[in-house]
Amino acid sequence: MEFKPTKDLPKKYQSTFLSFLGLLLGVVGIPYSIFGQKIPQYTGYALVWSDEFSNDGAPNPQNWAFEKGFVRNHELQWYQPDNAYVKKGKLIIEGRREQKPNPTYSAQSQDWRKQRANIDYTAASLKTQGLHSWQYGRFEMRAKIDTQAGIWPAFWTLGVEGEWPRNGEIDIMEFYRGMLLANVAWGSETRFKAIWRDLKKPIETFQDPRWRKKFHVWRMDWDEKAIRLYVDGELLNFVELQYTINQDGTQKNPFMQPHYLLLNLAIGGDNGGDPSSSKFPSKYIIDYVRVYQK
Secondary structure, rough: EEOOOOOOHHHHHHHHHHHHHHHHHHHHOOOOOOOOEEOOOOOOEEEEEEEOOOOEEEOOOOOOOOOOOOOOOOOEEEEEEHHEEEOEEEEEEEEEEEEEEOEEEEEEEEHHHHHOOEEEEOOOOEEEEOOOOOEEEEEEEEEEEOOOOEEEEEEEEEEEEOOOOOOEEEEEEEEOEEEEEEEEEOOOOOOEEEEOOOEEEHHHHOOOHHHHHHHHHHHHEOOEEEEEEEEEEEEEEEHHHHHHOOOOOOOOOOOOOOOOEEEEEOOOHHOOOOOOOOOOOOOEEEEEEEEOOO
């Protein structure tokens, strides 16, 4: 089935329309395409949300909010909305080497975010927090990542309630220092210290010598029993939820609550490595993000 809505359909209605159509056609098992993208159907699942990045310009504000400034992990980049844009059916998150004064700078501050007099790199981090969240489902992204030194792209989720890591973190895709990561984290006995079930796969272990140059599909299948993380259909990590109980005495399981999505390009920081020899701008290119549920 091919449906071509008019170009006058406002952005704010496209996501709602796509979700409705996905539910309707998913029930009867009819494959279809919309906004120029072919939407696959999975047995037992229906598409409930998607961003196909079909309209050039700023990302759809009905789907994405932005993180701003220096945020986490002592990373080098200053997050700003200007570094994310949609062009020719792709979301591009761009890392740039550019220097500007840090507007939050305070020479007397003990906060690393304010201790830096200058910003040396900029990038963007998008999230669905406060807009969309889901409990369980199949989460899928097709993207091409930059694998240069110091570049740290990610596609991940956080739980809507609780402070990190007791809200739960799922890294469907992370890359840094030559390794692809697929991780799950929850709360330990110590505040702000996580228990990790992680997987690190060196890029060199993929048989395709052109892996770095291609688009790939990252996927999470998450239900009430387990989380499974994949790349191009290859299972990278499997975590059973019976073991993911926060160890703070509450007995809460952070993966039995809704999570929201994040897409970001980090630079340097605690894990990212040294970007000084890398070429900029760096581009994290996302073709689509889709959420299916049973």
